[in-house]
Structures are given as structure tokens and as C-alpha cells.
Amino acid sequence: MIVVDGSREFDCILSGEQIAIGITSIWGDAVTVGRERRSVPARGNWAPTRRGVLVGGAAFIGAPAIVRAEQPFRFGLTPVFLTSDLDLLEALQRYLSVAMGNEVQLVLKRTYQEITSQLLSGLLDSAWICGFPFVAYRRELELVAVPVWRGKPTYQSYLLVGADRGDVSSIRDLRGDIHAFSDPDSNSGYLVTRALLAENRAKPQDFFRRTFFTYGHRNVVRAVAAGLAQSGSVDGYVWEVLSEAEPELTKLTKPAWRSERMGFPPIATSAGNAASEGIRRFQRALIDMPSDPTGRSVLGLLRLDGFATEDPSLFDSIARRVDLVRALG
Structure with missing residues (x-):
């Protein structure tokens, strides 16, 4: 059932x-x-x-x-x-x-x-x-x-941006974005990004112009691909699997930054x-x-x-x- x-x-x-x-x-x-x-x-x-x-x-x-x-x-x-x-x-x-x-x-x-x-x-x-x-x-x-x-038994978190966006190498380049998170209790889809901001003594509400939760890593990819968000926090495994299963979707996005490997x-x-x-x-x-x-x-x-x-x-x-x-x- x-x-x-x-x-x-x-x-x-x-x-x-x-x-x-x-x-x-x-x-x-x-x-x-x-x-x-x-x-x-x-x-x-x-x-x-x-x-x-x-x-x-x-x-x-x-x-x-x-x-x-x-x-x-x-x-x-x-x-x-x-x-x-x-x-x-x-x-x-x-x-x-x-x-x-x-x-x-x-x-x-x-x-x-x-x-x-x-x-x-x-x-x-x-x-x-x-x-x-x-x-x-x-x-x-x-x-x-x-x-x-x-x-x-590990994976990574990605900071995702549109495929046509210019050179982006760190979270500092995303200041002022509309940013998509996956879930407030997600490691790769929220906590990793929040920790990156904490290293710079910043919080999401002060750093980004606006944020929202999609409640799905695939939905973060879709939001960035469609231009609803300028950047997003996503599970790297999900993005890589989608690249095999739905390449027409992921080709509209690219990882701007990858975390170190963490427990899956x-x-x-x-x-x-x-x-x-x-x-x-x-x-x-x-x-x-x-x-x-x-x-x-x-x-x-x-x-x-x-x-x-x-x-x-x-x-x-x-x-x-x-x-x-x-x-x-």
C-alpha cells in the first residue's frame, strides 16, 4: 500500500x-x-x-x-x-x-x-x-x-543559477537574488547555504532580495530554470540524476558552487x-x-x-x- x-x-x-x-x-x-x-x-x-x-x-x-x-x-x-x-x-x-x-x-x-x-x-x-x-x-x-x-555514502549541496548567467564562483555573487530553497529542514537545500551566510555574518533575509521554499529539490531546479528564482540551493545528487533523466530541464541551469562531500x-x-x-x-x-x-x-x-x-x-x-x-x- x-x-x-x-x-x-x-x-x-x-x-x-x-x-x-x-x-x-x-x-x-x-x-x-x-x-x-x-x-x-x-x-x-x-x-x-x-x-x-x-x-x-x-x-x-x-x-x-x-x-x-x-x-x-x-x-x-x-x-x-x-x-x-x-x-x-x-x-x-x-x-x-x-x-x-x-x-x-x-x-x-x-x-x-x-x-x-x-x-x-x-x-x-x-x-x-x-x-x-x-x-x-x-x-x-x-x-x-x-x-x-x-x-x-556521500553527496554535495549545489548553489544553482541560470545557465546563461555570467561568472559566479561564491555565494557572495548571489547577493540581492531571489533565491529558492527546498525545505527549512533540508541540509543541502537550506542549512548549507545558511551556514555559508553565517560565515559572512549574514542571514538569508538580509542577504537575498527574497526567498521562498519549493518543498522539493526538483522544484528548485524548475524555479531557477524558469526564471522564477535567480539562484537556488539544491541537492547535488538530485541535480545530477535529473541531468540524466531530464536533460532539457537541467541544461537551463548550472552549479555555481559545490560543497564538500557530506553524509547522504x-x-x-x-x-x-x-x-x-x-x-x-x-x-x-x-x-x-x-x-x-x-x-x-x-x-x-x-x-x-x-x-x-x-x-x-x-x-x-x-x-x-x-x-x-x-x-x-
């Missing part, structure tokens, strides 16, 4: 309005639920906060922390990073269900904030999240697996669920993907080599960026 946020099927399983109660983003300055954005009181200094997500799960204290074999395994995804291509999702759901010997439900949510809140509250067994939420909630989350792309967006589970039999079988299914025909098909669609177990220290550079932005306030 594929459960899409806002669909009737999803509403029968859990009310989207229930999920909205008490949830704030990692940044603590807004909540995003479905297509609705709401303001909340700003905090005095910038810092990821566990309260926003943990309070959101307070209504679900009775939710089981350990996967039972007779229950569907719920795996959360978001189009911020992953495409919602039905062929890919159906192949992924089919492979995981067979490999685990248990029904797997793919739960699609619009933002990282929504996916992370459901993971921490026990409504999801595992989720494909971003490195930024992973380090922000390090005490509550455990790594399950990290994708391997082009032989490494991981698959995580809650700390209380990490030792469960369901997570053990899920992790094994991910690692064994290259040896199965359907698994290889999924990896081919994702342009990934496979999945591997990695040490959390892989995400230390992301944690340092969080500290840098926090220091600026």
Missing part, C-alpha cells in the same frame, strides 16, 4: 489534522501541515528544538514502539528529496514486502518536518529523512542504512525501535537490494549503488553547520 498525504486512503488511517496539533519545525519559527503554513512565536536564538516534534507526538503515547510481525511496516518518504514516480514507489513497496516477509506501507508526506514528527512519535517504523533532522534529533534517532551513490540523506528509525525484529529485517532488505532483480530495478531508478551501514560520525560536518548557524543567532 502507498499512503499519500491528503488522500482519502490516508485520512482513513490517520487524520492529518491530528498530526498538526502542537508540531513546530526544527527551526522553531513555523509549522507546515499539508499545504497550510502557520506562524508561531519566534525564539530568541536559533537552535534545533526537540520540543516541536516530541509535543506533536504526545497525543499518540499509546502507539507501539516495536514492530509486530502481523502489523504493516510503515516507511516514510517525502518528495523534498525523493521523486513520487509511481513505478519507483510500486517497485520499492513490492521489493520490501517480499524481502521482509511482511506488508510494507509507503507513507508519503510533503515535508521533512512531517516525516520526522511521525517517526519520533511512533507513527512510522522508519523513514528516509535528511542529515539535518538526523543530527538535530540525534538522541532520539538511530541509523538504519545510508545510500551509496557513485561508490560513496539517511534512512533512520526511532531509538526505541532500533533493536526490533522489524528493523533488523528492514535493514537486511536494504543491504541485500543489489542481489535481487526487483531490488536492482529500484536501485536503477534511484541511480544508487545500494545501501550500507555507516557510523553516525558521517554526519559530523552537518552538525558543525548547525553549531555555526546557532552561534550567529
Whole structure:
């Protein structure tokens, strides 16, 4: 089963309005639920906060922390990073269900904030999240697996501009732009750029003429290609995959700057669920993907080599960026 946020099927399983109660983003300055954005009181200094997500799960204290074999395994995804291509999702759901010997439900949510809140509250067994939420909630989350792309469990963030733009080599050349971000809880689509600005004692609202969130890396590429934004912050893996799949789109853009390599967006589970039999079988299914025909098909669609177990220290550079932005306030 594929459960899409806002669909009737999803509403029968859990009310989207229930999920909205008490949830704030990692940044603590807004909540995003479905297509609705709401303001909340700003905090005095910038810092990821566990309260926003943990309070959101307070209504679900009775939710089981350990996967039972007779229950569907719920795996959360978001189009911020992953495409919602039905062929890919159906192949992924089919492979995981067979490999685990248990029904797997793919739960699609619009933002990282929504996916992370459901993971921490026990409504999801595992989720494909971003490195930024992973380090922000390090005490509550455990790594399950990290994708391997082009032989490494790492990727880069790109600053994207139009293909016909003149020489641009650093973020300083983007001052005064209309700039597109992907998601406020994205590492490559927001945090990296915010950390670059922090190094120059600047903030997005002061540096750029205007900014907006697209809630999808592909949408950042589209915004820059169409001229809706003069520049954008994007996941380098997504841009490279789009260059193969949709070259007519990416040829209208170019990376003006690339970050160093960082831990690839991981698959995580809650700390209380990490030792469960369901997570053990899920992790094994991910690692064994290259040896199965359907698994290889999924990896081919994702342009990934496979999945591997990695040490959390892989995400230390992301944690340092969080500290840098926090220091600026």
C-alpha cells in the first residue's frame, strides 16, 4: 500500500489534522501541515528544538514502539528529496514486502518536518529523512542504512543559477537574488547555504532580495530554470540524476558552487525501535537490494549503488553547520 498525504486512503488511517496539533519545525519559527503554513512565536536564538516534534507526538503515547510481525511496516518518504514516480514507489513497496516477509506501507508526506514528527512519535517504523533532522534529533534517532551513490555514502549541496548567467564562483555573487530553497529542514537545500551566510555574518533575509521554499529539490531546479528564482540551493545528487533523466530541464541551469562531500540523506528509525525484529529485517532488505532483480530495478531508478551501514560520525560536518548557524543567532 502507498499512503499519500491528503488522500482519502490516508485520512482513513490517520487524520492529518491530528498530526498538526502542537508540531513546530526544527527551526522553531513555523509549522507546515499539508499545504497550510502557520506562524508561531519566534525564539530568541536559533537552535534545533526537540520540543516541536516530541509535543506533536504526545497525543499518540499509546502507539507501539516495536514492530509486530502481523502489523504493516510503515516507511516514510517525502518528495523534498525523493521523486513520487509511481513505478519507483510500486517497485520499492513490492521489493520490501517480499524481502521482509511482511506488508510494507509507503507513507508519503510533503515535508521533512512531517516525516520526522511521525517517526519520533511512533507513527512510522522508519523513514528516509535528511542529515539535518538526523543530527538535530540525534538522541532520539538511530541509523538504519545510508545510500551509496557513485561508490560513496556521500553527496554535495549545489548553489544553482541560470545557465546563461555570467561568472559566479561564491555565494557572495548571489547577493540581492531571489533565491529558492527546498525545505527549512533540508541540509543541502537550506542549512548549507545558511551556514555559508553565517560565515559572512549574514542571514538569508538580509542577504537575498527574497526567498521562498519549493518543498522539493526538483522544484528548485524548475524555479531557477524558469526564471522564477535567480539562484537556488539544491541537492547535488538530485541535480545530477535529473541531468540524466531530464536533460532539457537541467541544461537551463548550472552549479555555481559545490560543497564538500557530506553524509547522504539517511534512512533512520526511532531509538526505541532500533533493536526490533522489524528493523533488523528492514535493514537486511536494504543491504541485500543489489542481489535481487526487483531490488536492482529500484536501485536503477534511484541511480544508487545500494545501501550500507555507516557510523553516525558521517554526519559530523552537518552538525558543525548547525553549531555555526546557532552561534550567529
